Amino acid sequence: MKVIIVGCGLGGLSCAISCLKEGLQVTILERAPEILPVGAGIQIPPNATRVLNYYGLEEQLEKSGAIRIEDRLLRRYSDGRILCIRPGGKKMVEDFGFPYYVIHRADYQNLLIEEVLRQGADLRMGAEVVDVTFGASPTVTLRNGQILDADVIVGADGLWSHLREQVLGHPNPPEETGDLAYRGTFSRTQLENFQDPIVDAIINDNKQHLWMGPGKHCSFYPVRGGTEFNLVLLRPDNLPAGARTAAGDVLEMRSTFDDWDPALQKIISCMDSVLKWKLCHMHELDTWVKGHVALLGDACHPSLPYQAQGAAMAVEDGCVLGILLGRANRESSNAAELRRNLPSILDLYESLRKSRTTVNVKGSIRNRTMFHMPDGEEQRARDEALAKVTWKEPCVWQWGDIGYLKKLNGFDVIKDTNRVFDQWVGHVAKI
Numbered sequence: 001m002k003v004i005i006v007g008c009g010l011g012g013l014s015c016a017i018s019c020l021k022e023g024l025q026v027t028i029l030e031r032a033p034e035i036l037p038v039g040a041g042i043q044i045p046p047n048a049t050r051v052l053n054y055y056g057l058e059e060q061l062e063k064s065g066a067i068r069i070e071d072r073l074l075r076r077y078s079d080g081r082i083l084c085i086r087p088g089g090k091k092m093v094e095d096f097g098f099p100y101y102v103i104h105r106a107d108y109q110n111l112l113i114e115e116v117l118r119q120g121a122d123l124r125m126g127a128e129v130v131d132v133t134f135g136a137s138p139t140v141t142l143r144n145g146q147i148l149d150a151d152v153i154v155g156a157d158g159l160w161s162h163l164r165e166q167v168l169g170h171p172n173p174p175e176e177t178g179d180l181a182y183r184g185t186f187s188r189t190q191l192e193n194f195q196d197p198i199v200d201a202i203i204n205d206n207k208q209h210l211w212m213g214p215g216k217h218c219s220f221y222p223v224r225g226g227t228e229f230n231l232v233l234l235r236p237d238n239l240p241a242g243a244r245t246a247a248g249d250v251l252e253m254r255s256t257f258d259d260w261d262p263a264l265q266k267i268i269s270c271m272d273s274v275l276k277w278k279l280c281h282m283h284e285l286d287t288w289v290k291g292h293v294a295l296l297g298d299a300c301h302p303s304l305p306y307q308a309q310g311a312a313m314a315v316e317d318g319c320v321l322g323i324l325l326g327r328a329n330r331e332s333s334n335a336a337e338l339r340r341n342l343p344s345i346l347d348l349y350e351s352l353r354k355s356r357t358t359v360n361v362k363g364s365i366r367n368r369t370m371f372h373m374p375d376g377e378e379q380r381a382r383d384e385a386l387a388k389v390t391w392k393e394p395c396v397w398q399w400g401d402i403g404y405l406k407k408l409n410g411f412d413v414i415k416d417t418n419r420v421f422d423q424w425v426g427h428v429a430k431i
C-alpha cells in the first residue's frame, strides 16, 4: 500500500512511522524548503510517550534532550504561591503508564525525521500540495505541476490546512479564540546571572511551572537537557483579525505582566526577541474523510494549547491511522478487496478519533476558564478546591481530577485501535 502524507509536522511524522512499522510505502510532502527550529518547547504527556515507546523511540527522546518532568506546579500570578502540585516522576508512571517529558520542538521533530528516513520513507522538502483528487486512486498535485498517486492520502498540513478545505469543498478557516501566545527559549546562563535564590530553585527542580492570573497565564520548563528554558505567555489577542503570527514587541510583552510574581518577571526579562502567535481552534468538523483522503492533527481538530495535548493528539491520530491501514492491508486477500475496504477503514479512523480529540478541544477551553479566572470569590473557591486535591478523589477542576486525567493521559491508543479493528473484522465477516 502506498501512503502519501502531506505535512512533515509531528502528526504527519507519527503517521509515517506507524505506516512504516506496518510495512507500508510512505512519501511525505512538505511545503517548507527546510525544517526550521520554530516553536520553542513542547510538552509530551504520557499518552504521547506511550506512542513513542511503541515506536521504540522513548530512549532516544532523552538522548535528544528531553527531560522527564518531576512535578507540575500551579502558582498564583501575583506572588508565585504554589496552589497545587501534580506529582510527576514515578507517580506519573503509576497513574498513567508512562512518563511526562518536555523537549525542544525542533529536537522532537528531528528525532522523528531521523526515524522515518532510517525506515526508508521518501521525504520531499519544498513540495507544496496545491490540489488533491479523492477517488480510489487519489492524487496530489504539487506547485511545480507534478502529480503523485497513492492508495491513501493523509492531510497532516496543520492549522491552516489546504486539504481540509478540499475535503469539505469550501473555505473553512479555524476560529480565533481571542487569546495569543508569546513563546521563546533562552539559556540557563541568562537565568543564573540573576543570582536570585528563587529563580535558581525554579531552574534546578526539573518541574513545569504554570502561573495563572486574570485573563492570562505563563508556562515555564527546561528543554535541551536543562541548558535552555522555554517560556510561553498567554494573554488576550491584540493582533489584527486574520493575522497568524507577528514579531512581538518585548516592552509590550513585559508590561503585560508587570504586576506578576517578581521571579517570573525576571524570567520574562530574558526573552529579548519574541514571536506572537494568534491562537485558533475548531469545534467538531463535519467530516475528516473524503474517498481515500483523510485528515489528521491540527488540520481537523486544532485546540487552545491549554492542556498541552494538541501534538499529542496528532501523534495518536497518526499512530491509529497507520495501525488501521497496516492491518487492513494484511487482512485483505487482494488489492481489489483492500481498495473496497479502505473507505470503511478511514470512516473507522474518523469515528475513533473524533470523540477522543473533542475531549481535548473542549478540555482546553475549560482550562482557560480555570487558569484565567479574575480575582474574587470564585477564584478563592477554586484555590481552596485545588489545595484539597488528593489525586485519588474527584475534583471539580479537571486539572486536578484524577479520573479525567487518567482518561486523557492513561489512554492506551494502541490496544484500543486493535480492539476496534478486531470488531470491524468481525462485523465485515458477518455481511
Ligand SMILES: Cc1cc2nc3c(=O)[nH]c(=O)nc-3n(C[C@H](O)[C@H](O)[C@H](O)COP(=O)(O)OP(=O)(O)OC[C@H]3O[C@@H](n4cnc5c(N)ncnc54)[C@H](O)[C@@H]3O)c2cc1C
Residues within 6 Å of the ligand: 006, 007, 008, 009, 010, 011, 012, 029, 030, 031, 032, 041, 042, 043, 044, 127, 128, 129, 130, 156, 157, 158, 159, 161, 162, 181, 183, 232, 277, 296, 297, 298, 299, 305, 308, 309, 310, 311, 312, 313, 314
Ligand atoms: C503556544 C503553543 C504551545 C503548544 N504546546 C503544546 C504542548 O506542549 N504539547 C502538545 O502536545 N501540543 C502543543 N501545542 C499544539 C501543537 O503545536 C500542535 O497541535 C501540533 O504541532 C500540530 O501538529 P500537526 O502535525 O497536526 O501540524 P503542524 O505541526 O502545523 O504541521 C503541518 C505541516 O504541514 C506543512 N504544510 C502545510 N500546508 C502544506 C501543503 N499545502 N503542502 C505541503 N506541506 C504543507 C507545514 O509546513 C507543516 O510543516 C502547542 C501549540 C501552541 C500554539
